Amino acid sequence: MPIIHKIIEVETSEGISIFNITPQIDEFLQDTGIKNGQVLVFSRHTTTALAINENEERLLEDVKVYLRKLAPETDKYLHNDLHLRVVPEDEPMNAHSHLMSMTLSTSEVVPIVEGKLALGTWQSVLFFDLDGPRKRTVFLQISGEY
Amino acid sequence: MPIIHKIIEVETSEGISIFNITPQIDEFLQDTGIKNGQVLVFSRHTTTALAINENEERLLEDVKVYLRKLAPETDKYLHNDLHLRVVPEDEPMNAHSHLMSMTLSTSEVVPIVEGKLALGTWQSVLFFDLDGPRKRTVFLQISGEY
Amino acid sequence: MPIIHKIIEVETSEGISIFNITPQIDEFLQDTGIKNGQVLVFSRHTTTALAINENEERLLEDVKVYLRKLAPETDKYLHNDLHLRVVPEDEPMNAHSHLMSMTLSTSEVVPIVEGKLALGTWQSVLFFDLDGPRKRTVFLQISGEY
Numbered sequence: 001m002p003i004i005h006k007i008i009e010v011e012t013s014e015g016i017s018i019f020n021i022t023p024q025i026d027e028f029l030q031d032t033g034i035k036n037g038q039v040l041v042f043s044r045h046t047t048t049a050l051a052i053n054e055n056e057e058r059l060l061e062d063v064k065v066y067l068r069k070l071a072p073e074t075d076k077y078l079h080n081d082l083h084l085r086v087v088p089e090d091e092p093m094n095a096h097s098h099l100m101s102m103t104l105s106t107s108e109v110v111p112i113v114e115g116k117l118a119l120g121t122w123q124s125v126l127f128f129d130l131d132g133p134r135k136r137t138v139f140l141q142i143s144g145e146y
Numbered sequence: 147m148p149i150i151h152k153i154i155e156v157e158t159s160e161g162i163s164i165f166n167i168t169p170q171i172d173e174f175l176q177d178t179g180i181k182n183g184q185v186l187v188f189s190r191h192t193t194t195a196l197a198i199n200e201n202e203e204r205l206l207e208d209v210k211v212y213l214r215k216l217a218p219e220t221d222k223y224l225h226n227d228l229h230l231r232v233v234p235e236d237e238p239m240n241a242h243s244h245l246m247s248m249t250l251s252t253s254e255v256v257p258i259v260e261g262k263l264a265l266g267t268w269q270s271v272l273f274f275d276l277d278g279p280r281k282r283t284v285f286l287q288i289s290g291e292y
Numbered sequence: 293m294p295i296i297h298k299i300i301e302v303e304t305s306e307g308i309s310i311f312n313i314t315p316q317i318d319e320f321l322q323d324t325g326i327k328n329g330q331v332l333v334f335s336r337h338t339t340t341a342l343a344i345n346e347n348e349e350r351l352l353e354d355v356k357v358y359l360r361k362l363a364p365e366t367d368k369y370l371h372n373d374l375h376l377r378v379v380p381e382d383e384p385m386n387a388h389s390h391l392m393s394m395t396l397s398t399s400e401v402v403p404i405v406e407g408k409l410a411l412g413t414w415q416s417v418l419f420f421d422l423d424g425p426r427k428r429t430v431f432l433q434i435s436g437e438y
Contacts, residue, residue, distance in 0.1 A: 001147050001293050003328050003436060005405060036149050038186060038287070040330060040401050044412035046346040052252040054192040058224035058231065059244055066217060066245045071358060078350035085350065098351055099358045106344040106415075107401045109186050109253045111287045113151060118285055120190035123252075139410055141330070141403045144149060147293050182295050184332060184433070198398040200338040204370035204377065205390055212363060212391045255332050255399045257433045259297060264431055266336035269398075290295060 004032050005141040012129035012136055016064045016100075020055040021138060022124045025110070026117060028140055035115045037144015041108045044139050047097035047131035049104035055124035067130070071099035097131035104128060112144055150178050151287040158278035162210045162246075166201040167284060168270045171256070172263060174286055181261045183290015187254045190285050193243035193277035195250035201270035213276070217245035243277035250274060258290055296324050297433040304421035304428055308356045308392075312347040313430060314416045317402070318409060320432055327407045329436015333400045336431050339389035339423035341396035347416035359422070363391035389423035396420060404436055 008024045025039055043050050053059075077095030078084075085091075108125065111118040119125075127138055154170045171185055189196050199205075223241030224230075231237075254271065257264040265271075273284055300316045317331055335342050345351070369387030370376075377383075400417065403410040411417075419430055 001437075005403060005410075038289075040403060042401070042403055042410070044410075044415065046344075046412070046414045051248040052192075053244055053248055056225060056231070058227065059241060062223045062225050062241050063245065063248065070216070070362070077354045079348060079354050081350065085348070095351060095354050098345055099355065102343040102345055102355065103249060103395060105251070105397070109188070109255055109401055111151060111186060111188055111285055118151075118188070118190075120192070120283075122192045123190065137412075139403055143330075145147075184435075197394040198338075199390055199394055202371060202377070204373065205387060208369045208371050208387050209391065209394065216362070250394060251397070255334070255401055257297060257332060257334055257431055264297075264334070264336075266338070266429075268338045269336065291293075 001143055001145060003141065003143040005139065007137050007139055010127055010136045010138065012132035012134055014133055016067065017129050017132050018060045019127045020124045021127045025125055025140060029112060029117065029142060032142050033146055034112055034142050034144040035146055037112045037142060039110045039112060040141040041125055042139040043106045044137050047094055047101055048136055049101040049128045049130060050108050051104050051126045052108055052123050053126055054122045067100045070103060071096040092131060094131040100130045147289055147291060149287065149289040151285065153283050153285055156273055156282045156284065158275035158280055158282055160279055162213065163275050163278050164206045165273045166270045167273045171271055171286060175258060175263065175288060178288050179292055180258055180288050180290040181292055183258045183288065185256045185258060186287040187271055188285040189252045190283050193240055193247055194282055195247040195252065195274045195276060196254050197250050197272045198254055198269050199272060200268045201272065213246045216249060217242040238277060240277040246276045293435055293437060295433065295435040297431065299429050299431055302419055302428045302430065304424035304426055306425055308359065309421050309424050310352045311419045312416045313419045317417055317432060321404060321409060321434060324434050325438055326404055326434050326436040327438055329404045329434060331402045331404060332433040333417055334431040335398045336429050339386055339393055340428055341393040341420045341422060342400050343396050343418045344400055344415050345418060346414045347418065359392045362395060363388040384423060386423040392422045
C-alpha cells in the first residue's frame with residue numbers, strides 16, 4: 001500500500017489566524033492518484049492546531065473570540081515566567097496559545113473515497129496559528145490504494 | 147489491505163442529542179471480518195461531533211450543560227447575523243453549535259484487535275448532534291487484515 | 293502491511309497528572325523497525341486523555357489550572373449523584389474528569405518518516421490521568437512498511 005507524504009507551508013498573521021488548507025490537501029491527493037484510503041493531517045507546532053469545520057469568515061472570527069475567552073492571553077500563567085525558565089531571548093509569552101492548541105486538534109484523519117476527500121458539504125480542514133505571525137508547516141500523509 | 151467504508155444514519159432530537167454508535171460500528175466490523183486494523187469514525191457535519199467516553203445517561207446530561215456553559219447559545223456571534231450573510235431562508239443561528247463541535251472531535255481512530263474494537267471497559271463511541279433535530283450521517287472506514 | 297500493537301502501563305498520581313510517553317512510543321517504533329507509516333496512540337479510559345504539545349513543566353501546571361477552570365470539580369454534576377446510579381461501592385465522583393477528557397483527545401495519529409516519529413521540534417505525546425492515582429494503560433498501534 002503506498003504511503004506518501006508532503007509538507008505544506010503557511011505564512012501566518014498576528015495573533016490567531018485561520019487558514020482553509022483543503023485546496024492544498026486536495027491538490028496533493030490528486031497528485032498521488034489514490035482512490036480509496038485516508039489523509040492524515042498533522043499540525044507540527046505546539047501553538048498551532050487543526051479543526052474541521054465551516055470556512056465562513058464571520059464564524060472564524062467567532063472562533064477567535066471563543067478561544068480568547070477560554071484561555072485569555074492576559075491571565076497569569078507559570079509558562080510565561082520566562083525569567084524562571086531556560087529560554088532563548090526572543091521566547092514569546094504564549095501559554096494561552098498552547099492551551100488553545102490542546103482544546104482544538106493536532107491530528108485529523110480524513111477518508112478518501114473514489115479519489116476525493118469524503119468531507120461533508122460544509123466541512124473544510126482549517127489550520128490555526130494561535131501565536132503568529134510565523135512560517136508554519138503542516139504534515140500530510142496519504143495512504144490507500146489506486 | 148482491504149479498505150471498506152459504510153455510512154450510518156442517525157435521526158437526532160432538538161438541540162443537543164448524544165448517541166452511542168458503538169453497536170453500529172461493531173456490527174460493521176463483524177460484517178467486514180477484519181481481525182487486526184483500525185476503524186476511522188468521521189463526523190460529516192459542521193455542527194455534529196464525536197467523543198469516546200462513558201455512555202452513562204446522567205453524564206451525558208452533564209456534558210450538555212458543560213458545552214452550553216462553554217459556548218452559550220444566547221451569546222452574540224457574528225455568524226448569527228444572518229442578514230449580513232448569503233444564506234438560505236431556513237439558515238439556523240447556530241454559531242454556538244459550531245464552537246461546541248470544534249471543542250469535541252471530528253475524526254477518531256479506534257484500533258481493532260482479534261476482530262474486536264480495542265475500546266476500554268467503559269468507553270463508547272458517542273455521536274453528538276449539536277443543532278438538531280436533523281437527519282445526520284457518520285462515515286466509518288475499516289482497514290486492516292483478515 | 294504489518295500492523296503491530298503494544299500496551300504500555302502508566303502509574304499515575306493524585307488528581308490530574310501528565311506524562312510524556314514519547315520515549316515509550318519511540319522505543320516501540322524502533323522495536324518494530326517500521327520506516328514509513330503511522331503510530332495510533334489510543335487512550336483507553338474515560339477519565340484519561342491525550343494531547344500533543346510541549347513537555348514543559350510549568351506549562352503542564354498551567355494546563356491543570358485551565359482544565360480545572362473549564363470543568364471545576366466542585367460544580368454540581370448529575371453523574372456524581374451516586375445514590376441515583378447502580379455503581380460499585382468505591383465509585384469516584386469524577387464527572388469533571390470525564391468532561392476534561394472529552395475536551396482533550398482520545399485518539400492521536402502520528403506519522404512515521406524514515407523510521408522516526410515525525411513530531412515537530414517542541415512536540416511530545418502527553419498522557420493525562422484526570423482522576424488519579426490509578427494504574428492506567430495506553431494502546432499503541434504501528435502500521436506501515438519496512
